[in-house]
Amino acid sequence: MTSFTLPPDYPRIQRVNSFEELVSTPFARGVNAFCWPRTLPGDFSEVVELLGGGEGIVTLDDTRLLALPVSAAGRVAVDILLADQRRLREHDLDPVLNCIHGYPRDEDAGPVSTDVFSFHADSATVAADTWLCTYHGAASEGLRNDEAQRRVDLPATRAELLRQFGGEDNEEFREYLKENCYDLHYAPVPLARPFSFGLGNLWRIATDYPGCPVPPCIHRAPATLPGHPPRLLLIS
Ligand SMILES: [Fe+2]
Numbered sequence: 001m002t003s004f005t006l007p008p009d010y011p012r013i014q015r016v017n018s019f020e021e022l023v024s025t026p027f028a029r030g031v032n033a034f035c036w037p038r039t040l041p042g043d044f045s046e047v048v049e050l051l052g053g054g055e056g057i058v059t060l061d062d063t064r065l066l067a068l069p070v071s072a073a074g075r076v077a078v079d080i081l082l083a084d085q086r087r088l089r090e091h092d093l094d095p096v097l098n099c100i101h102g103y104p105r106d107e108d109a110g111p112v113s114t115d116v117f118s119f120h121a122d123s124a125t126v127a128a129d130t131w132l133c134t135y136h137g138a139a140s141e142g143l144r145n146d147e148a149q150r151r152v153d154l155p156a157t158r159a160e161l162l163r164q165f166g167g168e169d170n171e172e173f174r175e176y177l178k179e180n181c182y183d184l185h186y187a188p189v190p191l192a193r194p195f196s197f198g199l200g201n202l203w204r205i206a207t208d209y210p211g212c213p214v215p216p217c218i219h220r221a222p223a224t225l226p227g228h229p230p231r232l233l234l235i236s
Contacts, residue, residue, distance in 0.1 A: 004039075004196075004198035006035060006195075007142075007193065010195075011030060012030055012031055012032050012033060012144070012145060012214075012215075012217070013033045013034075013035055013142075014033070014034050014035070015034075015036075016034050016035070017036070019036065019087055019202070022034050022036045022202060023204070026213075027206050027212070027214045028213060028214070030215075031214060032145070032206035032214040032215055032217040033203060033204070033205045033217045034203065034204045034205075035197075035201050035202075035203050036201060036202045036203075037200075037201045038201055038202065039200060040080055040135070040199075040200040041076050041080075042073055042074070042075075042076030042077030042078075042079070042080055043070075043071065043073035043077050044077045044135045044136040044232055046070060046071060046073065046074040046077065047065075047070065047077050047136070047232065048136050048137075048229060048232055050068045050069065050070065050074070051064075051068070051230075053101075054099065054101050054230070055101050055102065056100075056101060056102055056103075056104070057098050057100050057101075057102075057103065058100075058101070059096055059098055060097045060098070062085070065078050065082060065097075066078065066082075077135070080135075081135065081232075081234075084133060084202065084234055085234065088131060088234075088236050093131065093236045095234055095236040096234070096235055096236065097232070097233070097234050098231075098233050099230050099231070099232055100137070100221075100224060100230055100231040100232075100233055101230045103117065103221060103224060105117070106118075110160075110164065111151075111157045111160040111161050111164065112151045112152065112157060112161065112180075112182040112185050113185070114180070114182065114184075114185055116220060116221040117220055117221055117222075117223060118185050118186075119141075119143045119148060119185065119186040119187070119188065119218050119220045120181075120184045120185045120218065120220065121184045121186070121207065121208045121216030121217070121218055122184075122205075122207040122208065122216065123181070123207055123208040123209065124207045124209040125209065126209060127209055127211070127212070128209060129204050129205060129207060130204070130205050130217075130235070130236070131202070131203065131204050131234070131235065131236035132197060132202075132203045132219075132233070132234065132235055133200070133201065133202045133203065133233070133234040134197060134198075134199055134200075134231060134232070134233050134234075135199065135200060135232040135233070135234070136229065136230075137224075137229045137230055137232060138222035138223070138224070139197045139222065140197040140203075140219055140221060140233075141194045141195065141197065141219060141220050141221075141222055142194065142195050142196075142197060142217065142218065142219045143186060143188055143192060143194050143195075143219070143220070144193070144218075145217075145218060147188055147189050148186040148188060148189070148192070148218050149186060149187050150183060150185070150186055150187075151182065151185045151186060151187050152177050152182050152185075154187060161176075161177065184208060186218050205217035205219065
């Protein structure tokens with residue numbers, strides 16, 4: 001596993017040194033992402049190979065993982081996959097482990113594509129964070145808030161959305177943007193420097209919910225390309 005460095009000079013990400021610190025530190029002073037950097041032992045590629053081919057998103061349960069005929073190194077990986085989920089469940093979270101061969105694309109995107117390949121903020125109606133760890137394959141990517149512009153604020157995009165909406169730029173229109181999740185998607189500014197979440201690192205990132213004390217962490221799924229290994233992703 002290659003060594004991982006957090007993006008330099010970006011105060012919104014705070015590195016933590018343990019799971020306990022990751023789970024208990026509140027988002028404050030503009031920090032909207034906590035990263036617990038880890039170099040994990042174990043052979044995750046063996047796990048992915050044993051899972052075999054597939055399509056789309058395959059959710060893996062504990063029983064299936066435990067039934068894989070893994071080597072000792074594969075067993076270490078399986079144990080980590082199970083332990084991470086157990087830890088999150090112990091904190092009343094509901095983690096899901098996915099083997100991702102591909103995501104559905106927003107085929108009929110219109111002026112704002114709203115699939116996971118587009119930089120976006122997760123949203124919630126109540127206080128909630130997103131947890132992410134990529135164990136294998138291409139890692140999730142982040143975009144600095146100061147290098148992101150809401151797509152609905154780009155004049156040409158807003159004009160097109162207004163045309164589609166067929167009304168005035170008023171409260172009703174803003175509600176329309178919200179209902180369609182258009183207001184959660186961001187465009188990188190020219191010369192933006194997206195960063196990788198890396199492999200093995202466990203992240204807790206801020207979402208967009210009423211009263212969230214910090215701006216949401218903007219992120220996206222990397223492109224899943226034919227012939228590339230599937231991703232193994234923990235998400236909660
Ligand atoms: Fe997301």
